[in-house]
Amino acid sequence: AQSVAQPEDQVNVAEGNPLTVKCTYSVSGNPYLFWYVQYPNRGLQFLLKYITGDNLVKGSYGFEAEFNKSQTSFHLKKPSALVSDSALYFCAVRDYSGGYQKVTFGTGTKLQVIP
Amino acid sequence: GAGVSQSPRYKVAKRGQDVALRCDPISGHVSLFWYQQALGQGPEFLTYFQNEAQLDKSGLPSDRFFAERPEGSVSTLKIQRTQQEDSAVYLCASSFPGFYEQYFGPGTRLTVT
Numbered sequence: 001a002q003s004v005a006q007p008e009d010q011v012n013v014a015e016g017n018p019l020t021v022k023c024t025y026s027v028s029g030n031p032y033l034f035w036y037v038q039y040p041n042r043g044l045q046f047l048l049k050y051i052t053g054d055n056l057v058k059g060s061y062g063f064e065a066e067f068n069k070s071q072t073s074f075h076l077k078k079p080s081a082l083v084s085d086s087a088l089y090f091c092a093v094r095d096y097s098g099g100y101q102k103v104t105f106g107t108g109t110k111l112q113v114i115p
Numbered sequence: 116g117a118g119v120s121q122s123p124r125y126k127v128a129k130r131g132q133d134v135a136l137r138c139d140p141i142s143g144h145v146s147l148f149w150y151q152q153a154l155g156q157g158p159e160f161l162t163y164f165q166n167e168a169q170l171d172k173s174g175l176p177s178d179r180f181f182a183e184r185p186e187g188s189v190s191t192l193k194i195q196r197t198q199q200e201d202s203a204v205y206l207c208a209s210s211f212p213g214f215y216e217q218y219f220g221p222g223t224r225l226t227v228t
Contacts, residue, residue: 036219108155
């Protein structure tokens with residue numbers, strides 16, 4: 001069975017500082033990893049994904065994530081946080097062993113950027 | 116717009132009532148997913164369609180939950196004899212098949228009283 005862990009319920013960071021939101025995963029086959037963001041009263045929006053290739057993936061709004069196979073991690077990062085980045089962030093994994101289509105989401109991390 | 120739409124956005128049902136939640140995916144998206152999101156939690160997978168075929172319904176919590184996508188486009192999630200524990204936001208997402216990202220609708224917030 002596949003799973004995703006987001007160990008921090010909330011991350012606080014000062015505006016202008018770098019931010020990291022942590023994610024670790026467990027799958028039996030090759031992982032396809034995603035980050036989504038959810039603003040209040042809105043649906044989830046895609047930020048970035050790792051399928052294969054370069055371990056550093058760049059996405060929307062200046063976000064990037066680093067895939068680390070040995071540590072089974074896919075942490076979300078941004079060099080300089082903005083107040084508007086404050087939202088709920090979800091990591092998700094899609095396991096393609098045997099063509100399985102299920103996507104498993106983490107429990108989410110609330111990012112609070114302090115002005 | 117060209118995004119995923121869901122209706123109704125809010126639904127209040129009395130315990131025991133049947134409800135139907137609608138999802139209009141992005142045109143051309145073969146894959147369609149339903150999720151249940153409880154307050155403060157991540158989306159929990161319910162079921163997956165590829166075109167009109169329901170390929171995975173392992174996440175449906177009971178036989179009171181039923182989903183269909185008869186023409187491979189619009190999908191309906193039906194909940195029979197609603198219970199209080201069914202109160203949640205129900206999210207629909209669509210995508211191309213394979214490792215493509217999903218596009219989510221705004222969700223339907225179901226409250227069972």
